[in-house]
Amino acid sequence: MPAVxxxxxxxRKIDVDQYKYGxxxxxxxxxxxxxxxxxxxxxxxxxxxxxxxxxEWRLEAYRRWLTLDEPTWARVHHPKIDFQDIYYYAxxxxxxxxxxxxxxxxxxxxxxxxxxxxxxEQEILAGVQKTDVSEFEEASDNVYKSGRVAVDAVFDSVxxxxxxxxxxxxxxxxxxxxxxxxxxxxxxxxxxxGSVVPTxxxxxxxxxxxxxxxxxxxFVPKGVxxxxxxxTYFRMNEKNTGQxxxxxxxAEEGAYVSYLEGCTAPQRDENQLHAAVVELVAxxxxxxxxxxxxxxxxxxxxxxxxxxxxxxxRGDCRGDRSKISWTQVETxxxxxxxxxxxxxxxxDSSGEFYSIAVSNGYQQVDSGTKMIHLGKNTSSRIxxxxxxxxxxxxxxxxxxxxxxxxxxxxxxxxxxxxLIGDQCGxxxxxxxxxxxxxxxxxxxxxxxxxxxxxxxxxxxxxxxEEEAIALIVNGFVKDVxxxxxxxxxxxxxxxxxxxxxxxxG
Amino acid sequence: MNMxxxxxxxxxxxxxxxxxxxxxxxxxxxxxxxLKRDDAIETIKHGLPTRRIESWHYTDLRRLLNVVPDFDPxxxxxxxxxxxxxxAVLPVLNGVSSAKVPAIEGVTVQxxxxxxxxxSVAPGLDSYGADDAIGALNTAFVADxxxxxxADGTELQKPVELQNLQAGGQTHVRLLTRVGAGAKAxxxxxxxxxxxxxxxxxxxxxxxxxxxxxxxxxxxxxxTATHLAQFKAHLGKNTKLTLxxMxxxxxxxxxxxxxxxxxxxxxxxxxGINLLAGDTHTDVTMVLDHAVPHTTSTEVIRNVVTGKxxxxxxxxxxxxxxxxxxxxxxxxxxxxxxxxxxFSTKPELEIFADDVVCGHGATVTEIDHNxxxxxxxxxxxxxxxxxxxxxxxxxxxxxxxxxxxxxxALETRLDDWFATHG
Numbered sequence: 054m055p056a057v058x059x060x061x062x063x064x065r066k067i068d069v070d071q072y073k074y075g076x077x078x079x080x081x082x083x084x085x086x087x088x089x090x091x092x093x094x095x096x097x098x099x100x101x102x103x104x105x106x107x108x109e110w111r112l113e114a115y116r117r118w119l120t121l122d123e124p125t126w127a128r129v130h131h132p133k134i135d136f137q138d139i140y141y142y143a144x145x146x147x148x149x150x151x152x153x154x155x156x157x158x159x160x161x162x163x164x165x166x167x168x169x170x171x172x173x174e175q176e177i178l179a180g181v182q183k184t185d186v187s188e189f190e191e192a193s194d195n196v197y198k199s200g201r202v203a204v205d206a207v208f209d210s211v212x213x214x215x216x217x218x219x220x221x222x223x224x225x226x227x228x229x230x231x232x233x234x235x236x237x238x239x240x241x242x243x244x245x246x247g248s249v250v251p252t253x254x255x256x257x258x259x260x261x262x263x264x265x266x267x268x269x270x271x272f273v274p275k276g277v278x279x280x281x282x283x284x285t286y287f288r289m290n291e292k293n294t295g296q297x298x299x300x301x302x303x304a305e306e307g308a309y310v311s312y313l314e315g316c317t318a319p320q321r322d323e324n325q326l327h328a329a330v331v332e333l334v335a336x337x338x339x340x341x342x343x344x345x346x347x348x349x350x351x352x353x354x355x356x357x358x359x360x361x362x363x364x365x366x367r368g369d370c371r372g373d374r375s376k377i378s379w380t381q382v383e384t385x386x387x388x389x390x391x392x393x394x395x396x397x398x399x400x401d402s403s404g405e406f407y408s409i410a411v412s413n414g415y416q417q418v419d420s421g422t423k424m425i426h427l428g429k430n431t432s433s434r435i436x437x438x439x440x441x442x443x444x445x446x447x448x449x450x451x452x453x454x455x456x457x458x459x460x461x462x463x464x465x466x467x468x469x470x471x472l473i474g475d476q477c478g479x480x481x482x483x484x485x486x487x488x489x490x491x492x493x494x495x496x497x498x499x500x501x502x503x504x505x506x507x508x509x510x511x512x513x514x515x516x517x518e519e520e521a522i523a524l525i526v527n528g529f530v531k532d533v534x535x536x537x538x539x540x541x542x543x544x545x546x547x548x549x550x551x552x553x554x555x556x557x558g
Numbered sequence: 559m560n561m562x563x564x565x566x567x568x569x570x571x572x573x574x575x576x577x578x579x580x581x582x583x584x585x586x587x588x589x590x591x592x593l594k595r596d597d598a599i600e601t602i603k604h605g606l607p608t609r610r611i612e613s614w615h616y617t618d619l620r621r622l623l624n625v626v627p628d629f630d631p632x633x634x635x636x637x638x639x640x641x642x643x644x645x646a647v648l649p650v651l652n653g654v655s656s657a658k659v660p661a662i663e664g665v666t667v668q669x670x671x672x673x674x675x676x677x678s679v680a681p682g683l684d685s686y687g688a689d690d691a692i693g694a695l696n697t698a699f700v701a702d703x704x705x706x707x708x709a710d711g712t713e714l715q716k717p718v719e720l721q722n723l724q725a726g727g728q729t730h731v732r733l734l735t736r737v738g739a740g741a742k743a744x745x746x747x748x749x750x751x752x753x754x755x756x757x758x759x760x761x762x763x764x765x766x767x768x769x770x771x772x773x774x775x776x777x778x779x780x781x782t783a784t785h786l787a788q789f790k791a792h793l794g795k796n797t798k799l800t801l802x803x804m805x806x807x808x809x810x811x812x813x814x815x816x817x818x819x820x821x822x823x824x825x826x827x828x829x830g831i832n833l834l835a836g837d838t839h840t841d842v843t844m845v846l847d848h849a850v851p852h853t854t855s856t857e858v859i860r861n862v863v864t865g866k867x868x869x870x871x872x873x874x875x876x877x878x879x880x881x882x883x884x885x886x887x888x889x890x891x892x893x894x895x896x897x898x899x900x901f902s903t904k905p906e907l908e909i910f911a912d913d914v915v916c917g918h919g920a921t922v923t924e925i926d927h928n929x930x931x932x933x934x935x936x937x938x939x940x941x942x943x944x945x946x947x948x949x950x951x952x953x954x955x956x957x958x959x960x961x962x963x964x965x966x967a968l969e970t971r972l973d974d975w976f977a978t979h980g
Contacts, residue, residue: 470909472912473912475912475913478910479907480909481905481906483905483906485902485904485920485922486902487900487902487922492894493924497920
């Protein structure tokens, strides 16, 4: 059956021509020359004051990249990217590695204010900006109210500021830009960088390894529960630049961290490339929660402009009983090519993937996950909801595999898609590979699978069936979205109400 | 990754190309047919599909096909008893059709070699895409088969059984069937034999308005044979096709099912059981196109994997933009009974219409311990209990066919398999 009116209205509210982060800011920028070569990589490395091993690592990746071809298997179409027509390094001139907020260009702070990202930690704590606080209160239970979110703000190629560093350091948590980590904590970076996504992994990850400019680094030591939410906000501003960020999160034995990522970009007619790599490492009993609200500029209503978002995200449940959970809300980008994955290496480890992907206009989304079961008694859960409207194409592509020794591997996958209009397409491409007789995999792509018991419970209290279903589905989605801070939740909340009535597999 | 390399030909590819050169003068066909054969061998010359070709992701034919037997003119296969008594048998023995076939009222049977010679089947020899290796292989080498024409309004009382039997070497057979408007028929396609053969078999079926057909593919090749088969059907207005596929043999098996609804009200049902033992590699790949509005389909595939067997099911349902009100459901359930066995499944949906109901489900698991306990608590020993549960798991699919003679015949085949592999 076709989508219900309420859903159509909600999706319309976040259509491509409603993009409100499209403003651009005039800021004096320090740029490397256009194009990609070993010299540019040396330039970036020198700018970042990197040790020689890091430069070697980058150059090795670059040489490898030269031998590769762009992958073509994803269901996305775009003109060939001219990698020589991109600036690989662009940094606001006035920030040669600021250490405190007062060093940051006020223009930059204005950008983040406009985006609603709280960089002024003291002011929020002191409750100075009353107007803002009242806005925060609208979102009833969100974490910002207490101001307990540490933010790393990345502007084009560099991290401009990281908040709450001192307080985090007291708990033993390292939260800084990856450039700083390479200088200050080389032993940790050396040990873990590229250990989940090797430089040889895939075309865009290899490119990223060669030219990454900044990103966040998180290290939570043994037994520490990170005292606040950590977050990185990515902003692309400069024309013709590519953003290549690299994020590395390590949770040692028994540690816990929740990390959030948000991103926006100005409205431009030409396409911009964003090729990030995110690596998560969870040791014994550790848990990492990684949430994303991806809201890159999606292009205009005619499909002109927008970000190409080619991202490699992977978590390694290296230790026993470790857990990695991915949550993503995808509304932006002209093209999304992204498969946050979990390698369930440790015994009894578990992986989760929750995704809501909405595509409008001429957006193309090819997203999903991989759950690779290697250890014993591992479990994974995939919930994916895709909504396609306009002329967009929305693909779920996921792989679940149990290797020979992965006894008692369990997986549950549910992916639903909804089409609004007859010019768009929804595609589901799940791969299931079982090489172990004790594996138990379930994949379903229907909407009728809401538990009859739950439905009965709600309806028995006098709520009509359709509302009951909406309530149950919303309850589930809310669970995911409540984990996100308000700024991110603004987009997400518009989606909460989408109950996916009329969805197809 | 995607390095630029021009791979060398494998021995199998070389053998096929060489065999084409040798066989060419013996192959029937007019100019048009021979041109199609040339095109087809060009496809083979570009290399057999590897796992880089998405539709061959789990069956790397280039790697798996390592021995290509020579054509064996001395091989002599014998016709076998049909699965349903009283069926009209049309045998193809070692790739050669019979000149004397039983007369069936309302049905015209012609040898395909004649239709190739006069060129009338040339248009049907086109492959459906770049990854259609089976179609290309068959087009290049096909020498015989049947053309069966069931006249409008004919209601066959007994099944027609097409037997494709081999006794080693290579056989390449095509079975073309046209079922006229309003006609009703049950067709059994038997694929069996003995020896280390390479078999390619393509069945093409066209249903006229309102025709109803039950088509059974019973594949029981020996564990030395490579069996590459295709079933292609076009479903016209208000037609009903029930396709039943049973794979219970073969070393390397790929059964492709390509179905397209071309008329409103068409209904397609697929039921399949794959019984995998030894070190077989069996792949069932379905591509179903809902190309017009108001068509329905359901697919249920049940797999039992034992020994070192590897099984694959890929099912893609394409719902075209104008195919509103499509109702399509697909399920693939697998019982993995051994630690060395493996099963991979890829149920895809490609949907371009917004007012449709489509769903798919897939499960892979071992026998439910509660079920086992239930039976064993009643004094049934574990082996028998397991046997009962596995059989019930696949028999469920057979019982859905509402033709008693067919159900009985298939259950016999099932019992035979369990007797040897259970």
